[in-house]
Amino acid sequence: MMEQPLLSVRHLSIGLSRQGTQLPVLNDVSFDVAPGEVLGVVGESGAGKSVAGAAIIDLLVPPLRRTAGEIALRGDRLDLMSPRQMHRVRGKRVGFIFQDPMTSLNPVLSIGKQLKDTMRTHLRLGSSELHGRALDWVTRVGLPNPERILKAAPHELSGGQRQRIVIALALCAEPEIVIADEPTTALDVSVQAQMLDLMRLLHKETGTAMVLITHDLGVVAKMADRVAVFYAGRLIEIASTRALFQSPRHPYTAGLIGATPAPDGQGGMQVVAIPGAMPGVDALPPGCAFHPRCPRAQADCRTVVPPLVVLGTGEAACLHPLPERTAA
Amino acid sequence: MILHFVERVLQTILVLLVISFVAFMLISTLGDPLGVLLPPDATIAERNALIARLNLDQPLLQRFWSFVMGILQGDFGLSYRTQQDVGAMIAERLPATVELAFVSLLITIVLAIPAGILCGVKPKTLVSRAIMLVSIAGITLPNFVIGILLIAVFSVHLGWFPSFGRGTVVELGNWTTGLLTVSGWQAIILPAFTLASFQMTFVIRMLRTQLMEVGHSEHIRFARARGLSETRVWFVYAIRNALLPTVTMLGLQLGNIIAFSVVTESVFAWPGLGSLFLQSVQSADIPVIAIYLIFVGAVYMLINLAVELSYPLIDPRLKRRSA
Ligand SMILES: Nc1ncnc2c1ncn2[C@@H]1O[C@H](COP(=O)(O)OP(=O)(O)OP(=O)(O)O)[C@@H](O)[C@H]1O
Ligand code: SF4
Ligand SMILES: [Mg+2]
Numbered sequence: 001m002m003e004q005p006l007l008s009v010r011h012l013s014i015g016l017s018r019q020g021t022q023l024p025v026l027n028d029v030s031f032d033v034a035p036g037e038v039l040g041v042v043g044e045s046g047a048g049k050s051v052a053g054a055a056i057i058d059l060l061v062p063p064l065r066r067t068a069g070e071i072a073l074r075g076d077r078l079d080l081m082s083p084r085q086m087h088r089v090r091g092k093r094v095g096f097i098f099q100d101p102m103t104s105l106n107p108v109l110s111i112g113k114q115l116k117d118t119m120r121t122h123l124r125l126g127s128s129e130l131h132g133r134a135l136d137w138v139t140r141v142g143l144p145n146p147e148r149i150l151k152a153a154p155h156e157l158s159g160g161q162r163q164r165i166v167i168a169l170a171l172c173a174e175p176e177i178v179i180a181d182e183p184t185t186a187l188d189v190s191v192q193a194q195m196l197d198l199m200r201l202l203h204k205e206t207g208t209a210m211v212l213i214t215h216d217l218g219v220v221a222k223m224a225d226r227v228a229v230f231y232a233g234r235l236i237e238i239a240s241t242r243a244l245f246q247s248p249r250h251p252y253t254a255g256l257i258g259a260t261p262a263p264d265g266q267g268g269m270q271v272v273a274i275p276g277a278m279p280g281v282d283a284l285p286p287g288c289a290f291h292p293r294c295p296r297a298q299a300d301c302r303t304v305v306p307p308l309v310v311l312g313t314g315e316a317a318c319l320h321p322l323p324e325r326t327a328a
Numbered sequence: 329m330i331l332h333f334v335e336r337v338l339q340t341i342l343v344l345l346v347i348s349f350v351a352f353m354l355i356s357t358l359g360d361p362l363g364v365l366l367p368p369d370a371t372i373a374e375r376n377a378l379i380a381r382l383n384l385d386q387p388l389l390q391r392f393w394s395f396v397m398g399i400l401q402g403d404f405g406l407s408y409r410t411q412q413d414v415g416a417m418i419a420e421r422l423p424a425t426v427e428l429a430f431v432s433l434l435i436t437i438v439l440a441i442p443a444g445i446l447c448g449v450k451p452k453t454l455v456s457r458a459i460m461l462v463s464i465a466g467i468t469l470p471n472f473v474i475g476i477l478l479i480a481v482f483s484v485h486l487g488w489f490p491s492f493g494r495g496t497v498v499e500l501g502n503w504t505t506g507l508l509t510v511s512g513w514q515a516i517i518l519p520a521f522t523l524a525s526f527q528m529t530f531v532i533r534m535l536r537t538q539l540m541e542v543g544h545s546e547h548i549r550f551a552r553a554r555g556l557s558e559t560r561v562w563f564v565y566a567i568r569n570a571l572l573p574t575v576t577m578l579g580l581q582l583g584n585i586i587a588f589s590v591v592t593e594s595v596f597a598w599p600g601l602g603s604l605f606l607q608s609v610q611s612a613d614i615p616v617i618a619i620y621l622i623f624v625g626a627v628y629m630l631i632n633l634a635v636e637l638s639y640p641l642i643d644p645r646l647k648r649r650s651a
Binding site: 057059061087088089090091092095096098100103104105106107108109114117118121122166169170173 | 544545547551555556564568569
C-alpha cells in the first residue's frame with residue numbers, strides 16, 4: 001500500500017483500570033500515515049479517537065494505559081522510548097493540537113513566553129532569533145500585530161485567535177506529523193472554516209503529515225487524504241477519502257455517510273442515521289460490537305469478532321461487507 | 329477600576345464605623361467610668377472635669393462623633409485599670425505582636441510553601457504522606473494545645489527555647505524589637521511556630537490541591553505534549569497557577585494571625601496585644617477591649633482591601649475585567 005510510512009501504529013490496545021479490572025477502551029488498532037498525508041479519524045463520541053491519538057506520544061494518564069501495540073515514527077519505536085527520549089519527540093517530531101483553545105493555553109503566562117519556551121526546548125536558537133521566529137509564527141497563523149500578541153495573556157485573545165496560537169505552538173518546532181484532536185469543535189461555525197483553511201495552508205507550506213480527529217464528516221471530506229472510522233474501540237474501516245465516501249464497505253460507515261450530505265467539501269451534519277447507540281466500553285456485546293444496530297447482521301456476527309481485512313483499495317472489519325460500488 | 333476602588337474604600341470605612349459604634353456602645357453602656365476612674369474622695373470639680381473629658385454630658389451620637397474624631401487624632405481614651413492612655417498602652421504592646429505575626433508568616437513561607445509544592449507534585453511519596461499526616465494536627469489540635477506540646481518538648485524536655493517572654497529586646501526609637509538578639513529569636517521561635525501552625529496546614533493543603541488540579545488541566549497536558557521538561561512544566565507552568573490563589577488566601581489570613589495571637593500570646597506569656605486584651609477582659613477594662621476590637625477590625629479590613637486591590641497586579645486575567 002505505502003512503501004515507507006511516516007507513522008506506523010500496530011495492534012494498539014488501551015485499557016481502562018476500574019475497580020481492579022481492565023476494560024478495553026481501544027482494541028488492536030493498526031494504521032499507517034504516509035509522509036505529508038492527512039489521515040482523518042472519525043467516529044462517535046467515546047469511540048476511542050482521542051485515546052488513540054494521546055497514546056501515540058504517550059500522553060495517557062491513569063486510569064488509562066497502553067496495554068499492547070507498537071508505534072513507530074520513521075522506524076523509531078516510540079513505544080519503547082524512555083520518558084526522556086519521549087520529551088524529545090513530543091513537540092519536536094510529533095505536534096499535538098487540543099480541542100479547546102480556551103483551556104489549552106496557560107492562563108498566567110504570555111503568548112510569547114509559551115511560544116518561545118516551546119521553541120527553546122527543541123531548537124538551538126539565540127534569544128533574538130527566538131523572538132524573530134515567534135513573531136514569524138504569529139504572522140504565519142494569520143494574526144495581526146505580532147509584537148502585541150506576544151506580550152498578550154491568553155485571556156486578551158478571542159477563541160479563534162487562541163486556536164491560531166495553539167496551532168502555532170504545535171507547529172513551531174517543525175514536527176513531522178501533527179495530531180489534531182477536534183481542533184475546531186469548540187469554535188464558532190464561522191471560525192471553524194477559517195481554522196480549517198489555515199490548517200490546510202500550513203499543511204501545504206510545511207508538508208507536515210496530520211492525523212485529524214473529528215466527528216465531522218464534512219471536515220474529513222474537506223481535509224483528509226484517507227479516513228479511518230472508529231467504532232466502540234476498534235478501527236472498523238480505513239480507505240482513501242474518495243473510496244470511503246463513494247463506496248463504504250462497512251455498514252456502520254455507510255450509515256454514517258447516509259446521514260451526511262454529499263462530500264462536496266462544504267461541511268456536513270454529524271447526525272448518525274442509525275438506530276440505537278454505540279455501546280460503552282463496559283457493555284460491549286460479543287462478536288461484532290455493531291451487530292445490535294446492524295441491518296446486515298447475521299448469526300455469526302454475534303459470536304465472531306470481525307478482523308480488519310483488505311477489501312478493494314481499503315480495509316474493513318466486517319463479516320458481510322457491502323459490495324463495492326463503482327463510480328456513478 | 330477607580331470606581332471599584334472608591335466603592336471598596338467607602339465600604340471599608342463604613343464597616344469600620346459600624347465596628348467603632350459597637351465598641352463605643354460597649355464603653356458607654358458597660359461599666360461605670362466615673363466610679364472606676366475617680367478616687368472615692370473626688371471633688372465635684374474633679375468629677376465635672378472628668379465628665380467633660382469623657383464627654384459624658386453630651387447626647388449619644390455627639391459622644392460617638394467625638395469618640396471617632398478622638399481616635400482619628402490619636403486620643404483613644406483612658407484605661408479603667410491603669411488610668412493610662414489606651415493609645416500608649418497599645419503602642420507599647422504593638423511591636424511584640426507585629427514581630428510575632430511577621431515571624432510566623434516567615435515560617436509559613438519558608439516551610440509550608442516548599443512542603444505544599446512537594447505534596448502537590450509528588451503526592452504519593454512517603455515524605456508527602458508524612459507531611460499530610462502531620463498537617464492534620466495543625467487543623468485538628470487547638471492552638472494552645474500545640475503551644476503547650478511545643479513547650480513540653482522544646483523548653484521543658486530539651487531546654488532549647490524559653491517558654492515565655494520575648495528575650496532581650498532592643499529599643500529602636502518607639503519600637504522595641506527582639507529580632508536583633510539571639511535570645512529574642514530563641515524566644516520567638518516557639519510562639520511563632522504555634523501561631524503559624526494553622527496557616528501552614530492551610531497553605532500546604534491548598535497548594536497541594538491547587539497543584540494537583542492544575543496538574544490535570546488541559547494547558548499542562550498541552551505543555552507536556554509540546555515536550556517541555558517536567559521541571560519546567562511543574563515549576564514554571566503549574567506553580568504560577570497554583571501559587572496565585574494560595575498567596576492571596578495567605579494574605580487574607582494575616583488578619584486571622586493577629587486574632588489568633590490572643591491564645592498563643594497567653595500560652596507563651598508573650599507581651600503583645602493579645603495578652604493586653606486578655607488582661608483587659610479579666611479586669612473588665614472596657615475602653616482597652618473596645619479599642620483592641622476596633623484595631624483588629626481595622627487591620628483585618630485594611631489587609632483584605634489591600635489584597636483585593638492588588639489582585640489585578642498579580643493575576644493578569646483580572647486586569648481586563650476590572651479595567
Ligand atoms: N480519563 C478517562 N477516564 C476514564 N475513562 C476514559 C478517560 N478518557 C477516556 N475514557 C473512556 O475511553 C473511551 C474512549 O474515549 P475517547 O476520549 O478516546 O473518545 P473519543 O472518540 O475521543 O470521543 P469524543 O468524540 O467524545 O472526543 C470512552 O469510553 C471514555 O469513556
Ligand atoms: S460484522 Fe456483521 S454485524 Fe458487524 S458490521 Fe458486519 S454485518 Fe454488521
Ligand atoms: Mg475525543
